[in-house]
Every structure is written in C-alpha cells, then in structure tokens.
Amino acid sequence: MNPRLTLLTASRVLQQIRADHRTVALLLIVPCVLMGLLAWVFQDTPVFDQVGPALLGVFPFVVMFIVTSIATLRERTSGTLERLLAGPLGKADLMFGYAIAFGLVAIIQALVATAFAIYVCDLDVAGPVWVLVVIAVLDAVLGTALGLLASAFAHTEFQAVQFMPAFILPQFLLCGLLVARDRLPDVLSTISDFLPLSYAVDAMSAVASQVEPLGDVGPDLGIIAAWVVAALVLGALTLRRRTD
Amino acid sequence: MMNTAAIVIDDLLVRRGGVVVIPGLRVCVPAGQVVGLLGPSGSGKSTLMRAVVGVQKIAGGTVTVLGQVAGSPALRSRVGYVTQSPSVYADLTVRANVAYFAGLVGQGSDAVDKALAEVDLSAVADRKVERLSGGQRSRVSLAAALAGDPELLVLDEPTVGLDPVLRRDLWNLFHRLAGAGRSLLVSSHVMDEATRCDRLLLMRDGSLLSDSTPDELLARTGALDAEAAFLHLIDTAADTAKEVV
Ligand SMILES: Nc1ncnc2c1ncn2[C@@H]1O[C@H](COP(=O)(O)OP(=O)(O)O)[C@@H](O)[C@H]1O
Numbered sequence: 001m002n003p004r005l006t007l008l009t010a011s012r013v014l015q016q017i018r019a020d021h022r023t024v025a026l027l028l029i030v031p032c033v034l035m036g037l038l039a040w041v042f043q044d045t046p047v048f049d050q051v052g053p054a055l056l057g058v059f060p061f062v063v064m065f066i067v068t069s070i071a072t073l074r075e076r077t078s079g080t081l082e083r084l085l086a087g088p089l090g091k092a093d094l095m096f097g098y099a100i101a102f103g104l105v106a107i108i109q110a111l112v113a114t115a116f117a118i119y120v121c122d123l124d125v126a127g128p129v130w131v132l133v134v135i136a137v138l139d140a141v142l143g144t145a146l147g148l149l150a151s152a153f154a155h156t157e158f159q160a161v162q163f164m165p166a167f168i169l170p171q172f173l174l175c176g177l178l179v180a181r182d183r184l185p186d187v188l189s190t191i192s193d194f195l196p197l198s199y200a201v202d203a204m205s206a207v208a209s210q211v212e213p214l215g216d217v218g219p220d221l222g223i224i225a226a227w228v229v230a231a232l233v234l235g236a237l238t239l240r241r242r243t244d
Numbered sequence: 245m246m247n248t249a250a251i252v253i254d255d256l257l258v259r260r261g262g263v264v265v266i267p268g269l270r271v272c273v274p275a276g277q278v279v280g281l282l283g284p285s286g287s288g289k290s291t292l293m294r295a296v297v298g299v300q301k302i303a304g305g306t307v308t309v310l311g312q313v314a315g316s317p318a319l320r321s322r323v324g325y326v327t328q329s330p331s332v333y334a335d336l337t338v339r340a341n342v343a344y345f346a347g348l349v350g351q352g353s354d355a356v357d358k359a360l361a362e363v364d365l366s367a368v369a370d371r372k373v374e375r376l377s378g379g380q381r382s383r384v385s386l387a388a389a390l391a392g393d394p395e396l397l398v399l400d401e402p403t404v405g406l407d408p409v410l411r412r413d414l415w416n417l418f419h420r421l422a423g424a425g426r427s428l429l430v431s432s433h434v435m436d437e438a439t440r441c442d443r444l445l446l447m448r449d450g451s452l453l454s455d456s457t458p459d460e461l462l463a464r465t466g467a468l469d470a471e472a473a474f475l476h477l478i479d480t481a482a483d484t485a486k487e488v489v
C-alpha cells in the first residue's frame with residue numbers, strides 16, 4: 001500500500017461525490033426521511049425508542065453498501081478500473097481510498113441523521129449521543145467495505161447488482177431487529193454471531209438502554225472494525241489485475 | 245544502455261471465453277519507434293495490447309516489456325495504456341481526470357497542462373467530461389496517459405472518429421514522442437493510417453500476417469496501399485494453405 005496513492009484516490013472519489021448533488025442529497029436526506037417515517041408509523045408507542053437507534057445503524061449501512069456497489073460498478077464499466085489496474089495503483093490503495101472517502105461522507109451523514117432523530121423525531125437514548133454517532137459512522141464504513149468486497153467478487157455488472165440483496169437481506173433478518181437474537185432458533189442465532197450487522201444493532205441497543213454503554217459497545221465496535229479491515233483486505237485480494 | 249526492443253512476445257497463447265483468440269504469436273517491437281498494429285475489428289489487437297500492459301490472462305508464452313515480465317509492478321508507471329473506449333470519469337472535469345491519472349505516476353500540474361495542450365483540450369479543461377463529444381473524450385483518455393510521460397505508450401485506436409486535422413496532429417505528436425526516445429504501439433482498424441507508422445504489424449484472426457516497414461510491405465506485395473497489401477497477404481496465405489493440403 002502507498003498512502004499517497006490511497007489519499008489521491010480518496011480525494012478523487014470525494015470530488016466525484018461532491019459533483020453529484022443528487023447523490024449528496026440522497027445520502028443525507030434518505031436516512032432522515034426513513035427515521036421520520038418510522039417515528040410517524042410508531043407514534044404514541046414505545047417501539048420507536050426501541051428500534052430507532054438500531055435503525056440509525058442499519059440505514060447508513062444499507063445506503064453506503066448500495067452507493068459503493070454502484071460507484072465501483074461504474075468504475076468497472078467505464079474501463080477506468082482496467083486502466084487503474086494497469087497502472088501503479090495498488091488494489092488495497094483503491095479499496096482503502098474508497099473507504100476513506102465514503103467514511104468522511106458517513107461522518108456528515110451520521111451527524112445529520114442522528115441530529116434529526118433526536119431533535120426532530122424526539123428519539124430518547126439513555127447513553128451519550130456521540131457514541132451513537134460513532135457507531136453509525138462505523139456501520140456506514142462497514143457498508144462501504146462490504147460493498148467493495150461484493151463488487152470485487154462480481155465478474156459482471158449483473159452479478160454485482162445481484163449481490164446487494166444477497167449480502168444485505170440475510171444480515172437484516174438475523175441482526176436482532178425483527179426477533180431478538182437470543183430468541184432465534186439455535187442455528188440462526190449462531191450464524192448471527194458471525195454477521196457484522198448483528199454487532200451494529202447490539203451496540204446501538206446498548207446506547208439506547210444504558211447510561212454508561214461503553215463496556216458493551218467497545219467490543220461490538222472492535223468486531224465491526226475487524227470486519228471492515230477484513231472485507232477491505234479480502235476485497236483487495238479478490239480483485240484481479242488480469243482478467244479473461 | 246542499448247536496449248533495442250520495447251516489447252518481445254514469444255509463443256503468446258490467449259483464450260477468451262474459452263475460445264483461442266491468439267494462437268501462438270511471436271513478435272519483437274523495437275524501441276523508439278511508432279509501431280502500428282493494424283487489422284480488422286475482432287482480429288485481436290485489443291487482446292494483444294491487454295497482454296502487453298499485463299491485464300490479460302494468458303494461457304501460454306511470454307510477454308517481455310522494457311526488459312521485464314509484462315504487468316510486473318516495476319513496469320506499471322513506465323507503461324501508459326489508453327483503452328479502446330475512453331476510460332475516464334464522466335462526472336469529473338477534464339483537468340481533474342488528467343490530474344488524477346498523472347498524480348498516480350507522480351506527475352504534477354505542469355505535466356497536466358502540457359498534456360492538455362498536446363491533445364488540444366486546454367480550452368475545455370474545466371468542463372465535465374460528460375459534456376464533451378466522443379472524440380474529445382478519447383483525447384482526455386489519451387492526455388491522461390501522456391501526462392505520465394511513460395517510456396512505452398500502448399494506444400488502442402486513439403485516432404478513431406477524429407477529424408483529419410486532429411488525426412494528423414496526433415500522429416505528428418506520436419512521432420515527436422518517438423523522437424524523444426519513447427516507444428509507441430498504436431492500433432487502428434483503418435488501413436490508411438499504415439503510412440503514418442515507422443513499422444507495421446498486420447494482424448488477422450489472432451496471428452501476424454506481416455511485420456515490416458510500410459515501404460517493405462508495399463515492395464514485397466507489389467501493392468499500392470496497405471489495404472491492397474493486406475488482401476494480397478490473405479490471398480497468398482490461403483493459397484499456401486491449399487498447397488499444404
Ligand atoms: N471479453 C471477451 N470475452 C470473450 N471473448 C472476447 C472478449 N473480448 C474480445 N473477445 C474476442 O476476442 C477476439 C479478439 O478481440 P479484440 O482483441 O477485441 O479484437 P480487436 O481489438 O482487433 O477488434 C474476438 O474474436 C472477440 O470476439
């Protein structure tokens with residue numbers, strides 16, 4: 001890896017995001033709209049306070065997975081990926097460049113979505129708000145990392161699009177949002193122990209219910225961070241310089 | 245150092261989608277020249293170029309570029325590659341594109357300005373690529389490679405769809421680069437570009453029909469232009485095949 005090339009790539013990706021006003025609007029507004037909708041659907045019930053924080057972690061994850069998959073898909077179809085791989089850019093430089101760029105976007109996204117949930121939708125959380133933001137950012141970066149991994153596995157555009165539901169939906173079903181993970185059938189509960197989104201939801205739930213959540217949140221964040229690095233490294237290893 | 249070969253290819257075998265598209269090819273591309281790779285569409289020009297820059301999986305043989313195995317890390321900033329369809333970011337400006345690709349090989353804004361001037365795009369440098377014509381886009385793609393000042397330029401049909409004046413200017417630019425010691429491998433499916441090359445490789449169905457200077461080719465085949473020479477070579481090859489059977 002070469003830090004200069006990684007940062008150069010991150011800055012190029014940021015330029016592209018910044019030039020696309022609609023994507024910026026989507027990244028910032030969609031999570032807010034979803035939170036608002038959720039608060040409205042569950043008004044006058046305690047449900048919003050229970051699942052709201054968890055979704056604050058899940059939405060950025062899903063949105064970033066999709067945006068990253070599309071961005072790398074375009075990199076492939078435009079021929080720029082082939083050109084980059086013929087040049088001195090390392091595969092890891094490309095992966096981490098994307099992760100850094102989307103990570104920076106995720107910080108803004110998490111700040112906006114969390115502020116909206118708390119100040120507009122009156123979301124009640126027992127723990128400190130900044131922990132909520134940190135978890136949301138890490139979840140977004142996780143979405144980016146898995147999006148990159150998925151598109152590195154894909155050999156065609158068609159496959160890359162198919163990976164979206166395949167990577168996201170099972171995690172969503174098992175992450176504890178629909179049924180608490182300890183009440184899942186044993187096999188599924190064990191599987192959910194290996195999926196990163198489970199830890200995102202665990203961490204968010206801890207902040208929602210505990211005044212001092214760091215003891216529970218810390219290990220969860222560690223596991224998510226390990227997944228992020230593993231996905232990026234695996235993505236870099238899977239990406240082929242030489243193709244058929 | 246005396247190094248007269250930019251590219252040496254030996255027994256190259258390439259399969260794409262399970263089909264043999266280059267069935268064992270041998271060629272030596274000299275350094276410091278503009279070498280044309282001419283052949284009809286589907287003859288394997290792009291595949292051969294992909295093998296030279298090291299992004300094509302090969303099933304056999306060796307490809308040596310500037311003395312090293314094609315695609316090896318040390319070569320990646322010494323070889324510039326322009327793909328057949330323009331590979332640049334449509335949502336970035338012309339300058340941002342060229343600056344990014346130049347930056348990857350350690351070149352700064354002087355090299356960017358120079359490359360933009362060379363392909364006659366200085367006037368639209370701050371325009372987004374998506375708002376350019378096809379010919380302009382392919383020149384952005386070319387500028388992105390030129391700005392890196394590579395020792396070997398592999399250009400896949402860089403002059404297709406350009407107006408005659410620009411085409412002439414670009415060929416002149418290629419010769420100036422060769423004069424400055426750079427090596428160029430330039431493909432085209434337009435036979436009349438043959439006369440603009442120092443040396444010509446004629447390709448058909450993944451094999452080389454001829455490897456000579458344009459003058460030698462015309463003298464050997466008795467043809468008046470490259471197109472006629474190409475046909476002559478195909479006919480003789482067919483006759484020889486019949487005799488062997
Ligand atoms: N991605 C691919 N998968 C399978 N076959 C391919 C692919 N690209 C090109 N080919 C085949 O390889 C042969 C050579 O193609 P190509 O190198 O693109 O020729 P040219 O550049 O001279 O037009 C053609 O028969 C073409 O059908």
Ligand SMILES: [Mg+2]
Pocket residue numbers: 286289290291328400
């Ligand atoms: Mg081609």
